Structures are given as C-alpha cells and as structure tokens.
Amino acid sequence: MAGSELLSDKAIRAAIKDAETSGKARKVSDGAGLVLDVRPTGVGWWRLRYWLAGKERMLSLGTYPDTSLSQARARRDEARRQVAAGTDPSELRKADKAAQAQVAKVEALEEAGLPPEGSFEAVARDWLSTVHAGKVSEGHHTRTRLRLEQDVFPWIGRRPLAEVDAPELLAVLRRVEARGAIETAHRVKDACGQVFRYGIATGACARDPAADLRDALRPVQARHHAALTEPAEVAKLMRAAADYAGQAVTRAALLLSPLLLLRPGELRHLEWAWIDLEAGMLTVPGALMKRTKADKVDGPPHLVPLARQAVALLAELQAITGEGRFVFPALTSRLRCMSENTVRSALRRLGYGNDEMTAHGFRAMARTMLAERLDVAPEVVEAQLAHAVPDALGRAYNRTQYVEQRKAMMQTWADYLDRLRLGADVVPINGRAA
Template sequence: MAGIEKLSDKAIQAAIKLVAAAGKAKTIGDGGGLVLEVQPSGAGWWRLRYTFDSKPNRLSFGTYPEVTLAAARQRRREALALIASGTDPSDKRKADKDAKARKVEAARLTDAGLPLPGTFEYVAREWLSTVHEAKVSAGHAERTRIRLEQDAFPWIGKRPIAEVEAPELLQCLRRIEARGAIETAHRVKDACGQVFRYGIATGDCTRNPAADLRDALRPVQSRHHAAITDPKQVGKLMRDISEYRGQPVTRAALLLSALLLLRPGELRHIEWAWLDIEGATLTVPGATMKRTKADKADGPPHVVPLASQAVKLFKELHPLTGHSRYAFPALTSSQRCMSENTVRSGLRRMGYGNDDMTAHGFRATARTMIAERLHIAPEVIEAQLAHAVADSLGRAYNRTQYLDQRRTMMQAWADYLDRLRDGAEVIAFPVAEAQLQGSI
C-alpha cells in the first residue's frame, strides 16, 4: 500500500533523541493513519487515526518499545480490516473489554457460589430484595425465599431465565407434587410467575411460562382449621379448660383464645401496655395484625372490647406475668412471648387432637356460633375478627364502626360460653339481637 511503513526502528530512536534534546513532543507517522507520539520523557504512544461514518476517531495501540513497530503495524492492519467490514475498531475494543470483564465477574461469582446475571436465580433474588420484601412482611418474604431456594434454584436457578420454558418449570413443580406438597407446588409456581414478570420488566426475559401452567398442577384440597361448633362439645371444652392442671399462664391463654377472637399469633404477642383494664379494652397495634406490609405500617390498630370475664382473667394473670413485657411470656425468657405451640400443646394435653380442635379453631367456633346461636349481624362479627373487606374505604369503616355493638357481642359471647360450661340448656340466645341490629 502506497505511503505505508515509512518508519524504521532507527528513525524512531533518532526521533526520540531529538525530542528529548528539544524538550518538545513530536508526532511521526508510519502511514495509513498510524503515528507515534514521542514525548520528551522518551516514551512514545502508538495511535491510529481513522475516520468511521464520516467521524474522525483514534485508537491507542500502546507504548513504544513495549509495542514494537511490527506489532503496531499488525494492529493497524487488523483495525483497517474491521473498518473495511463496517465495524468501528473502537466499538470492537470496548465490546471485547466488556466481554472480558463479564467473564472475570462470572468466574468471581461462580467461585463465590453466587448466581450469574441473567439466570433465573439472579433475577429471582433481585426480585426478592427490590420488590417482594418491600411489599410483604419479613416472615412472608423469608418463606418465599426458602421455597425458591429449596424447590426452584437447584433445578432452574443456573438456567438463563429467558430460556426457561413451561415444560421445564412444570418438571420442577412435579418434584414438589411427588412428595405430596401440593399447596407448596402452587406457591412456588406463583412465586416463579412473579419472578418471570419482573424479568420481563427488566428485559431479562420476554414471557412468563408460569402462566402456561394454570391448569397443569393438581388442585389444592382446602382444609379448614379444626374447630368445635356443637354447643354440648363446646361446653365440655370450656369445662376441660377451666379444670386444666398445666401451667396457669397456658390455662389463661386457652380461656382468652375462646374469649378474644384473636388469631393465635396476635394473642401470644399481647403486651401489657396494650391493655386498658379500667376501660375494658385491648388495642392491638396494626404491625401485629395479619395485614399487608403497608397496612401493618400505616393501618389503624385493632380494638378488642373485653368482656368482664376477660378483664378478670387479665387481672388474675398480672401477678404472674406483669413483670414481663408480654402477658404470655415464654417459660424460658420473659423477653420473648410464648411459643406458637403452647396453646396447641395445651389442647393436646386435654385430649383434643389436630382433627378435633386447633388454636386457630377458636375463631371458627366463635364465628359460627355467634352467628347461629346469638343471631348477631355478620358485619359486627367480621369487624371483630379483623377480616379485611374489598376496598380501603371499607376496611377503614369496619375498623372504626360497630365498637358499641362489638362490646355488647363480646359480653354476650362470654356469657354464652359460661352457660355452656355450666351445662345450661343449649338454646338459641338472641338477647343481644335488638341492641346490635338497631344502629347497623
């Protein structure tokens, strides 16, 4: 090629000496855009000056003499070949550098046992930390993470999320079904579906294969918490609790499970500071209730009117646990509330198995019998059970209304339980109906 390879090592050395003596940088050219920028320090930088898409640019080839004249010319030939093929050599170098960095990062992540970007596990963990944990409670998020780690990541975690198809995901879920965990299989499918939807938003994949598995899994057989709803059996249960010979704190927890209509987790977390004994009211903070994360943080507390029997129980309990933050502290430490298994174990000790009665079943017992035996309006019962309704305005309304009706209901329910315990005739007990219905 004409005008190319004008330099020689001898000419370069001479130029270096002249520049050093003059103390002023000088550029010497080899042709074809290749130049050597000689500095007074004796260093020389190889540059390729070129034009791509009518825009001038330049590319560094390193320093002389580390990069020899022959090596610089070879790099020029490679760059000019790229230009001739329609590729900007600067873009090519940047792409090669990025690819190398990705390879190094992939090796680092692999050595550390971490997922690679773009894999299902990588996107899933990003979804967990940026979306899921912000929307749900810490316990909910932890359960989702454990399900994915145990039942999804071992099979599809290392796969590029964009390559996971419905049959592969189904095979993963079939393994969960095979061990009889049907509900878990559905929960893992739902979590995977949310991961894929997040991946679509971030550009890591283009579709959600979990949506194709809508009818592919065995249906979940609904199973309600075991609860006693026959009045005679409820009477026997209340007698058994009254005669309970275990820990007195456990006995109080069993009785209050029947009287307060709280969820087991809410009951065992009751703090003495929440109680207004004189006002016969228990105020459960929103953060303790079964709600969304946003409602836990900003939602109103749940007010529980206390029947006289409940007030009496708390007064009897205070000398035993009043030194603790919790009304029902753990046996081993007053700094923690009682175990979630305490009430269940108390029921077992009295001979009530999981298929007979559960801690959560007290709510079902109350919900059924208050409606059927005391003839109280469902709206009042649902408000006391703290069941959410369809819209935010409805939730606020239900939590702030019916307090007088609920107070009357709670006393009527406690009195009815006393009647059953004492063996009174089992009849409908509509005494509170007119009072409760009047202002609804």
C-alpha cells in the same frame, strides 16, 4: 504490504532522537495508513488511519518500543482486512474490551459468592430488598427468601432472567411438588412471578413466564382449622376446659381462647399494659395483628371487648402473672411469652386431636355459631375476628366500626358458652333450638 513499508528500526530511532533533541513531536509513516507519532519523551504511538463508509477514522495500535515495528505492521494488516470485510476495527475493539470487562466482572462476582448481573438470583435479591421487604412483615420476607434460596436459586439462580422460560421454571416447581409440598410450590411460583414482573419493570426481562403456569401445578387442597361447631360437642369442650388440671396459666389461656377470639400468636403475646379490666377492653397494637406491613405500622389497634367472664378470668390471672409483662408468660421464664404449642398441647391433654379441635379452631367455632345459632350480623363477627375486607376504605371502617355491637356480641357469646357448659337448652333469637 512489503512494497509500501518505508520505516526501519534505525529510522525510528533517528526520529525519536530528533524529537528528543528538538523537543517537538513528529510523525513518520510506514505506508498503508500506518504512522508512528513520536514524542519528545522517547515514546512513539502507532496509529492507523483508515476509511470506512466514506469517513476517515483512527485506530491506536500500541506504543513503541513496547510494540515493535513488525507487531505494528501485523496489527495494521489485520485491521485492514477487517475494514475490507466491512467491519470497523475500532468498534470491534470496544466490543472485545466490553466483553472482557464483563467476564472479569462475572468472575469477580463468582469469587465473592455473588450472582451475575441480570441473573434470576440477582434480580430476585434486588426485588426482595427493594420491594418485598418494604411491603410484608419480617417473617413473611424471610420465608419468601428461604423458599427462593432453597428451591429456585440452586437450579436457575445463575441463569439470565430474560432467558428463563415457562418449561424451565416448571421443572423447578416440579421438584417442589415431588416432595409433596404442593402449597409451597404454588407459593414459590407466585414469588417467581413477582420477580419476573419486577424484572420487566427494571428492564431485566420482557415477560413473565410464571403467568403461563397458571394451571400447570397440582391444585392445593383447601385445609381448614379443625373446629367444633355442634352445641353438644362445644358443651363437652367447655366442661373439659373448665376442669383442666394443668398449669393455672395454661388453663386460663385455654378458657380465654374462645372468649377473646384472637389468633393463637396474638393471644400468647398479650401484655398486661394492653388490658383495662375496669373498662372491659383489650387494645391489641396493630403491629401484633395479621396485617400488611404498612397497616401494622399505621393501622389502628384491634379492640377486643371483654365479657364479664373474660374480666373475671383475667383478674384471677393478674394475681399470678400481673407483675410481669406478659399475660401468659412461659413456664420457664417470665421474660418470654408462652410457647405457640401451649393451648394445642392442652387440647391434646383433654383428648382432642388435631383433626377435631385446634387452638385456631376457637375462631372458626365462634364465626360459625355466632352466625348460625345467635344470628349475629356477619360484618360484626368479621370485625371482631380482624378479618380484612376487600377494599382499603372498608378496612379503615371495619377496624373502628361496630364497637358497641361487638360489646353486646362478646357478652352474648360468653353467656351462650356458659349455658352450653351448664347443659342448658339454649334457644337463639331465630327460635331454633341449639
């Protein structure tokens, strides 16, 4: 370019002085498209005029004197080589700036301990707070978050969501399987699938690789809560519970478990304000029940008709704990409900291991025996157990239907347990001996 170079530092200083004196900007050319736009402020702007695809374009190359004449010429020559190769130097500069900004952003996030944008962890945390937290209970949300934090983020958290494929995700899940947590591995896969589907909706990825792993994990072995369902064994249990020699509150919880048919967590959180002994009805707020978050907030309460035996036990217990909030307070403080292991420990004390009978097993016991021994309609039993039914309309009906049928069922069930405890030869409606 030497032959076309017209400027010198002396000429540039003269042009700047002239602009300062006249108060008017002026342009001086160095040839090959390089121009210095001199301002009255004493600063000049280096600009390169070039043509690409038949269109005139302009590129800034810096300011004088910060960018010297020789530097401006070097930048001009590089830009002209890019143009000759069919590359637009303006677009290339924009891309470089964007890349630098992205690197700076990633470094800032890393310094703050945050995942890069578009990474598995970033999208997963967005899904957790935006979608998951609004759909499930706080406990469920916490468990999902901890599973992702412990079993997924350390391995693929920083990876771009769109780049994670099925084999890579499977390797993550295999680590969970390797420690024997088969059910957890399936739950982690399900959570990852929801993250990918959220990523598809938000444009962070194009597909869900978790869907390709449907048959890749070891199957979960179905586990049921241990429960007694043979009349002779249930009779022995009822007699043992009646003779329980431990704390009075624990004995009451043990005896009421088969009469109320609540889940252990629901039973131990019971409050006296929910019980109407005169009406023979326990009204459990929807927020305490095992439901979706929306149903916990908006769903109706769960009604538990109280058999005469349940009313009698509660009346006795009211004399002991009735001045407090909880029906079954903790032994150490009436400000808290009893421990989740209280009924289980009482069963252990009576000689029943986890493989024989559990606190949750009272519900399975009732579900089986009410249907098989007392011929109670399954939908009535399911309504009392507060089991969800497939469709939303059915759920709405089942929580308010069958109240009268359930009243009769709960009394029949309590009477049946009494007769078993007393050793009677119970003959159900269908005529089969118990």
